[in-house]
Structure formats: C-alpha cells, structure tokens
Amino acid sequence: MAMSERPLGVLGFSFNKGQPRGGTEQGPRVLRNAGILDALERVGNAVVDHSNVELPNPPDEGRDNIAKNCRAVGTANKKLSEEVSRYLKKGERLLVLGGDHSLGIGSIHGHAQAQPDVVIVWVDAHADLNTPMSSSSGNMHGMPLSFLIRELVEFMPQTPGLDWCKPCLSAKDVVYIGLRDVDPAERLFIEKLGITSFSMQEVDKFGIREVVEKALKAVDPSGKRPIHVSFDVDVMDPAHASATGTPVPGGLSLRESFYLAEEIAATGRLAVLDIAEVNPLLSNADGQKTTVANAVDVTAKFYGSKRQGDVPRDYVIPRPQA
Numbered sequence: 001m002a003m004s005e006r007p008l009g010v011l012g013f014s015f016n017k018g019q020p021r022g023g024t025e026q027g028p029r030v031l032r033n034a035g036i037l038d039a040l041e042r043v044g045n046a047v048v049d050h051s052n053v054e055l056p057n058p059p060d061e062g063r064d065n066i067a068k069n070c071r072a073v074g075t076a077n078k079k080l081s082e083e084v085s086r087y088l089k090k091g092e093r094l095l096v097l098g099g100d101h102s103l104g105i106g107s108i109h110g111h112a113q114a115q116p117d118v119v120i121v122w123v124d125a126h127a128d129l130n131t132p133m134s135s136s137s138g139n140m141h142g143m144p145l146s147f148l149i150r151e152l153v154e155f156m157p158q159t160p161g162l163d164w165c166k167p168c169l170s171a172k173d174v175v176y177i178g179l180r181d182v183d184p185a186e187r188l189f190i191e192k193l194g195i196t197s198f199s200m201q202e203v204d205k206f207g208i209r210e211v212v213e214k215a216l217k218a219v220d221p222s223g224k225r226p227i228h229v230s231f232d233v234d235v236m237d238p239a240h241a242s243a244t245g246t247p248v249p250g251g252l253s254l255r256e257s258f259y260l261a262e263e264i265a266a267t268g269r270l271a272v273l274d275i276a277e278v279n280p281l282l283s284n285a286d287g288q289k290t291t292v293a294n295a296v297d298v299t300a301k302f303y304g305s306k307r308q309g310d311v312p313r314d315y316v317i318p319r320p321q322a
C-alpha cells in the first residue's frame, strides 16, 4: 500500500519535563479541541486516534545527573518509542502530538525500530543536539538528537532513565531546516559530523523552494526512504507561533511553513510527523489561538496530498435548474 493510503494513527504525548514551563502537556488536548482530527479527515486521511500515551508515574529524580528530569524523560520516551514502533509495524503512518521536544527521543527511536532506513527532517529554530555535558540549561528538550546519533556516542554520559535508548541514526540521515539559535557545541557537531543544515539565512538566500529540494536530496538522494519530520512550532516566526517556550525572532512565515509541509506531503513518504512545543499557557489569548490554529493548519498540509486544493469526495458542481 502506498504510504499516503495507510491509516493515520494519532498519538498524544502529554509531557512537559523536558523543559521548565508547565503547559506543553496540554498540547495534545488543545490541538484535538481545535479540530486537528477533522482537518486530517477532510483532506482524505483515515484517521485513528490512539489517545495519549499512558505515561508511567514520574520516577524520583536523583540529584546525581546533569540532564534535568532524565528519569522521567527516559521512562516516558521509552513508552512512546514502543507505541510508535508498534503502530508503524501494524502498517500505520503516525502523527505524534507533543508535548515538549524531548519527545524526539522516543518518537524517532521507535520509528527506527520499525523502519531502520528512516531519514529525519528536523524543522526547528534550535538544533536540539546538545549533550547533557554541553547543555548550559540541562533541559532535555534541547538534547534529543544527541541520544540518537551514533557518531556522538563518545560524548554521551551514562544518563539514568535512558539506558534503553541506543543510537539509531547516522549524522548523514539528518537534515535541519529553520535554525537560528544554535549553541557552540551544536555548531561544532553539525560541522564536524557534516550534518546538512539550512538555517533561516539559507531560507532567505535560496528561498524555501530550493531549501526543501536541497534538503530532501541531501538526506535521501534515492528519494525512496521513509521520512520522519520533527516539527517544533518555534521554527515559525513568533508572529505565527508565540505560544511556545523558546520563541526566536526571524522564523518561517506561515506560507513558508505550508510550502515545506506541502512538499513533504508530495513525496508520499511521510511516515511520522511530530508536532512539538505548543504551550497554550504562554503568550496572550490571541497568541494562543493563533499558535494552535497555525499548528493545525500546517499539520493538515503535511497530510493533504493534493496541492491544487482538496475536493470532498461527494462534491457535485452546482448547475442551474433545467
């Protein structure tokens, strides 16, 4: 079955312990309330809502580690990984509604167990590539890729709660789009490991059309591998997504975000999409509404394959009465 014809499973990951602010745990609820399931059905997907991942009680955190809440982040993501892997093996595509971006650990790990040839398109203002040693904040939503990339293994400390997570990607399986706030260690890793990266400066220079084309070519020249998009809403300009924990000025316009999503949809190879870092407790009422609405609209573009517009299956062009 063509990828785009498979059922689309939706999995909520109601979690906030990868960063310090309450609210990201409400992401799945506000996105569902805003009609994300209907929006996906309207563009022709057979949607199956698997509800939220049932998270184990947060374990006691020791004071012995530098990655904050690592036991909670680890156990929750282990559960997420198992669920993602299970539904993919059943033949579904998956949409993961976060939750903070530490969810990348479980979502990508689970994806790689089911489809080892997966490629990652990380769409974010930040690289989320710090190790527990290099992070200045200790917040794990800035670290997910460091736990997943094989070439970084020598830089990774033993992290309680994450012993189950064996790196499953090489650096060449990852491409970044939208970066504009990158820490020193992240910059060095990107350079030394040769991770393909398109910052906002490159989006300005080449335009979003060329960036998306180059990004997909770089990560999968054959154009055959399953795609995992991890979309942090902070990649969008704060004008379009202010209800998020770490907004950075100068991001993707709404139209650029749509275009990226439409081009990914057009590949027919999107297997998993993460929508991370919607935080309905931040920003003002207007900002909250706009952020959630834009997150829903961008998500629908990732799954609406017909770029010329979607015609309901039962639509009949009206004619004048004879």
Ligand SMILES: [Mn+2]
Pocket (backbone or CB within 6 Å): 101, 124, 126, 128, 141, 232, 276, 277
């Ligand atoms: Mn992120």
